[in-house]
Amino acid sequence: MLTTEQQKFASYFLGGPEILIAYPTDEMNFESKMMSLKSNNLGFANAEVYHELIPGHNLQFFVGRRYKPYRRAFETPFSVEGWAFYWEMMMWDKGFDNTPEKKIGSLFWRMTRCARIIFSLNYHLGKWTPQQCIDYLADRVGLERASAESEVRRSFTGGYGPLYQLAYMFGALQMHALHHEIVDSKKMTDREFNDAFLHENTIPIEMFRAIITQQKLPENFVTQWRFYDK
16 A cells, blocks of 8 residues: 555555555545545556556566566666556456546546646646646646646656656557557467467567567667657
8 A cells, every 4th residue: 555655746556666556544534535536546546457467567567577677778668657558558458447437547547647747748748836836737638636646746856857658658559559550450469469469578569569570770760650640
């Protein structure tokens, strides 16, 4: 469980090597306890299970310790967070968000991840103050104000680079597009595609695409993949 102090930086839950869950603690007053339950309700938590546990980060890190671990040197949030967010999209596509509560929770996280890009880039470009970021999340996205405050605290004190939040979305869109290209065309099965990505460990997604499509890349290769046309 996340401590009262930790929940000032994460009002939902965090994952990866260990799972950290926001929940009311003895030190909280009644209003704070209710806010913790409201921010980390079951509908919101549903999509985060896919992201943080299996098939998201927990599986990713488990396999990554066993296949080509030297490639962790090339780790970026595009491949790490992209994989986990891609599974949120895939579970939606496959119908796992099968109740109104789960659908709202999944769409809430999709919207929140979009909002993270907007407020973090505006902050790093010197256009918005932290308070403006909090107001944007609360007024435009619908986060509880306490949750908005924890989002902004974590984003700007957690050592995340300016492109970290953007990498969630772009990595997921790359994986989603590549899945459509490879699996929908029957070149690989779902299982083969996903196993292959995990077994190649954390390399740029276009390099993974080159491997599974057996491209021969010249020494002076320049990226040219256009994965999103909308």
